[in-house]
Amino acid sequence: MRYASIGSGNYAIMLATMAVVVVLSSIGASKGVVFGPVITDGAFFLFPLAYILGDMITEVYGPRAAKRAIITGFVANAASVLIYAILIALPGFDDDYGIAHQQALELALGPVWQVVLASMAGYAGGQTTNSLIMWSGKRRHSEKRLYQRLASSTGAGEAVDTIVFCTIAAPVIGITTFNQWLSYTFFGFLWKILVQYALMPVTARAIGWLKKKEPTYWGDAPAS
Template structure:
């Protein structure tokens, strides 16, 4: 009688019903909302065309990487859709605030016009972010979970680098295409500049943050009882 091959162990994930998951989810929602507001402003930094949310959006991907690596694809999907549900809620609140009748004095009229000008276009940025971030983050998360299924606790840096490059490429092309008119981009050359430097910036920032990301992931894994229980059960503790 031949021996049956040992079953391939499943990758380890923590239970998302923990305080750490709540913190990461909250941070992701806040980052998405603020980056959507900042994204409505076009920014010119020398030869680089970008928007006001350029320094925040890579953080959303870092938080997505942390969520996917520790809590799995289902938890990452919940974080993505929760972040954008809150972004849509914020846009609806902005719309209501703008629509409410204000005072008629000169200061209030100017103030209300400034609010409308700043927050009015945000819904288009949210649309761009919704399409781009969902597609990019889901691509990013799918690559991470498939690589983890193969390598389990090994190769974390490779998972982060590989998923980031593909996810950010998908994200950037979709976002820049939809958001370009809001930012004030009207030519293909401007769009290409916007997309190329956006992708380059976000990818390089995420790569630069990988040492921090891996340490945060390691710190949370050690403090998640359910993760440690799963590691022990899988013989990887």
């Protein structure tokens, strides 16, 4: 199979963007959001981007490069929890504003570790599934049937991620009944795949552009 070397700046930018998206998604997901009958969380508009980047990395740079990206996002998420704990533990001002600020930090960032735990479990399972399907499809069809492997990897990866994440994170954002969990999980999954399917032509064109910009993709460099 043909893959580009990860030594270029393009891979580094995508890796950094993916890690930032994962960390910000964990913060946003700690807030429950309601649109009429639809229950979701504050990260609903961010997280699909992580899977689009995951598809691009797997297709252009290969499964080992995708594994590095998944691990980087995993570590960044874990490190963010430690940093939040240190921020909360640091002694602050004892005036009214300082006390109010401390309470706000504890309320906003205190429960994030539970969301991060849910995010890490869902992200690891979902991205691994996504990457495996992308790799398997490319192994069988080489440069052909890109849309087919994008669609199948998106559906399976997002299903695993959403079920795992929503089950662990639901109590943190105030979801207490099965019907609420079902709405949260179903609409979360539906939103993610609709966004990714709608952006699939853009993703495919971006992958094509990236393949042309990576000289090692069409050269003899070893797969990453």
